Amino acid sequence: MHIDSLGDRILNGDRRALARAITLVESKRADHREQAAQLLDQLAGSGRQSLRIGLSGTPGVGKSTFIESFGMMLTGQGLRVAVLAVDPSSARSGGSILGDKTRMERLSREKNAFIRPSPSQSHLGGVARRTREAIALCEAAGFDVVLIETVGVGQSETVVSEMSDLFLLLLAPAGGDELQGVKRGIMEMADMILVNKADGDLKATATRTCADYAGALRLLRKRPQDPESFPKAMTVSAVEEHGLEQAWEEMQALTEWRRSNGHWDANRATQARFWFDQEVRHALLARLETPVARAEMDRLGTEVGSGSLSPSAAADYMLSILATD
Secondary structure, three states, rough: OOOOHHHHHHHOOHHHHHHHHHHHHHHHHHHHHHHHHHHHHHHHOOOOOEEEEEEEOOOOOHHHHHHHHHHHHHOOOOOOEEEEEEEOOOOOOOOOOOOOOHHHHHHHOOOOOOEEEEEEOOOOOOOOOOOHHHHHHHHHHOOOEEEEOOOOOOOOHHHHOOOEEEEEEOOOOOOOOHHHHHHHHHHHOOEEEEEEEOHHHHHHHHHHHHHHHHHHHHOOOOOOOOOOOOOOOEEEEEEOOOOHHHHHHHHHHEEEEEEEEOHHHHHHHHHHHHHHHHHOOOOOOHHHHHHHHHHHHHHHHHHHHOOOHHHHHHHHHHHHHHHHO
């Protein structure tokens, strides 16, 4: 694979090259990791930035339907949209269905849209191991908006906030009262709460739910990166496509305020430091997976299991071995 040629094709907006590059960065092979690092370094100088929007919510809330309707609205305004959808992987087989693209039939046919499903594998936090690098590739390819859809498991999905400029939390009508809304974790990370399915018989319920969460948000501690009235709750209908333009206007207003007040660059810098720390931690953990390290871990584990060695003493010994490698 000629990395320079691949990088040039990505910069020219070649979607097939982009798909191939994402496959490359997701690979665990050592030679592919080296090529991926080379490619990302080459593209880092492009200076292109997309609006990164993370989207989370419980399964069944309508994330895929919302993304398709929202993405179609954005492409209708002449914007190029990339969707990085993360599918849960089986704990038994390790496989994933990767069916998000089939659920976004209209958007998948749109020439200004790119949809890439990826397996979460064993990575926690609702995103895939290399989602951050896939975002960087989409930015280099010239996409205006990158939507990151998480697995959808609930309160623990906060990692996506470390790779996005805006974090949207999608909720269903009657999804919880005001006390439910003040739960720590994912609620504190959200920039906007969108109550979906505000149509038909559920419209009145969605309005009440939105009011409950709006009240709950006022009880949370004020964040320095938010202007007045943010974070806020709104109702939308992905099926009837109501409220999407208003939500987009609010997202643009928040983004513009953060840019003009220095929060955009500061947030990107903080995220870069976070992912540097994560890469170091992952690299250290990877050293435990070498054949020599696994053999030593098995030997020490046997001694710990028999009671001849304490867990803390075995851990200290193992760490001393890694430190001398």
